[in-house]
Amino acid sequence: MIPIIPAGSGKPAEPASTGNPQLWLKPGQIALPGSPPLSLYVHIPWCVRKCPYCDFNSHAAPGGQDSHDIPEDRYLDALRADLEQSLPLVWGRPVHTVFLGGGTPSLLSAAGMDRLLSDIRALLPLDADAEITMEANPGTFEAERFASYRASGINRLSIGIQSFNDAHLQALGRIHGEKEARAAIDIALRHFDNVNLDLMYALPGQTIDECVRDLESALSYGTAHLSLYHLTLEPNTLFAKFPPALPDEDLAYEMQDIIEARTAQAGYRHYETSAYARPHREARHNLNYWRFGDYLGIGAGAHGKLSFPNRILRQMRHKHPATYMDQAMAGNAVQEAREVGADELPFEFMLNALRLTDGVPASSFHDYTGLPLHAIGKMLAAAEQKGLLEADPTTIKPTELGRRFLNDLQEMFLKD
Numbered sequence: 508m509i510p511i512i513p514a515g516s517g518k519p520a521e522p523a524s525t526g527n528p529q530l531w532l533k534p535g536q537i538a539l540p541g542s543p544p545l546s547l548y549v550h551i552p553w554c555v556r557k558c559p560y561c562d563f564n565s566h567a568a569p570g571g572q573d574s575h576d577i578p579e580d581r582y583l584d585a586l587r588a589d590l591e592q593s594l595p596l597v598w599g600r601p602v603h604t605v606f607l608g609g610g611t612p613s614l615l616s617a618a619g620m621d622r623l624l625s626d627i628r629a630l631l632p633l634d635a636d637a638e639i640t641m642e643a644n645p646g647t648f649e650a651e652r653f654a655s656y657r658a659s660g661i662n663r664l665s666i667g668i669q670s671f672n673d674a675h676l677q678a679l680g681r682i683h684g685e686k687e688a689r690a691a692i693d694i695a696l697r698h699f700d701n702v703n704l705d706l707m708y709a710l711p712g713q714t715i716d717e718c719v720r721d722l723e724s725a726l727s728y729g730t731a732h733l734s735l736y737h738l739t740l741e742p743n744t745l746f747a748k749f750p751p752a753l754p755d756e757d758l759a760y761e762m763q764d765i766i767e768a769r770t771a772q773a774g775y776r777h778y779e780t781s782a783y784a785r786p787h788r789e790a791r792h793n794l795n796y797w798r799f800g801d802y803l804g805i806g807a808g809a810h811g812k813l814s815f816p817n818r819i820l821r822q823m824r825h826k827h828p829a830t831y832m833d834q835a836m837a838g839n840a841v842q843e844a845r846e847v848g849a850d851e852l853p854f855e856f857m858l859n860a861l862r863l864t865d866g867v868p869a870s871s872f873h874d875y876t877g878l879p880l881h882a883i884g885k886m887l888a889a890a891e892q893k894g895l896l897e898a899d900p901t902t903i904k905p906t907e908l909g910r911r912f913l914n915d916l917q918e919m920f921l922k923d
């Protein structure tokens with residue numbers, strides 16, 4: 508039994524089981540014309556070591572210093588129990604994409620991954636052509652295991668490279684160096700044709716030349732997708748406590764401009780704030796988030812968003828892996844469930860949609876929030892007037908200025 512927080516109250520109501528869909532089917536403030544596409548997110552919460560800049564729900568593997576050992580069987584039992592308890596909330600809805608994130612999902616053994624995907628297939632109606640992505644980190648790559656992952660049904664690999672520069676990788680606390688990064692990409696490309704490389708820029712002490720070298724190294728592999736992130740200091744991380752010297756804003760902008768030009772030259776489209784894809788190779792799972800689609804999130808600390816005819820629900824699982832496993836096995840994987848208020852929906856929708864270079868069709872605002880478009884008419888007009896949104900009534904699309912000042916644009920949709 509967990510507390511449900513009703514829209515607008517900010518306080519838990521009477522305890523009730525969120526697995527009972529009847530609770531979410533009562534009349535409410537919004538009217539959705541249908542269900543948005545549904546994705547599944549699975550969180551694997553362990554890494555070999557915790558990186559000093561990381562604010563994800565990731566924990567050093569419990570086997571001790573630099574261990575690869577995780578309580579795999581028990582965690583897979585918990586994931587299956589969590590999924591079984593969640594089924595009444597998504598009954599009969601097809602799942603278009605699956606994302607195994609973390610943490611480091613590539614710490615799972617080949618047999619463990621096979622079991623996880625079999626459980627997912629047995630319990631959910633997965634599309635025949637579902638995109639199934641797994642995150643992997645260099646240093647956890649073994650050629651044999653990656654062939655098995657592919658055979659189990661993983662069809663997209665996202666590799667956390669971050670840099671090809673040994674000194675920068677060390678400053679970032681990564682367990683791999685350039686050699687391991689390159690070996691991981693070679694193995695990945697042997698088994699997968701849909702590969703994403705994660706790279707970061709504006710790293711401690713990074714020069715323009717070093718940034719260009721990293722970028723050119725990544726481009727040389729010709730992967731389907733690149734994610735290029737500006738390193739930021741997140742609260743509650745080691746870097747926030749002991750901040751390293753980072754390139755100043757002008758230098759970071761210069762790096763961003765170079766990235767923009769070189770990726771375009773190499774045939775990648777900058778289709779989202781940090782995402783670059785070859786034609787038709789956009790990340791379908793992430794696109795569903797940005798379009799405000801639905802996702803069931805299972806695993807320690809996983810978040811989910813699910814729509815019902817008259818309300819939208821957000822869920823969060825217990826964060827600590829040990830607590831999560833105990834609670835999931837006892838039938839209580841969800842720590843918090845909250846209805847999103849009608850007054851919060853415009854900002855939540857725009858926070859995602861405005862990250863997309865092409866924006867979204869204007870009609871999707873009603874389709875995915877259940878609110879009429881005129882509910883945000885004044886905000887749209889104000890953003891257009893400031894030159895932050897395109898003046899096209901059929902789409903909600905940021906201008907170039909809007910993309911540069913994305914935070915300001917998104918904040919215009921906050922409730923008063």
Ligand code: SF4
Nearest residue numbers: 554557558561565610
């Ligand atoms: S490998 Fe990734 S998820 Fe794990 S601690 Fe480092 S940044 Fe975080």
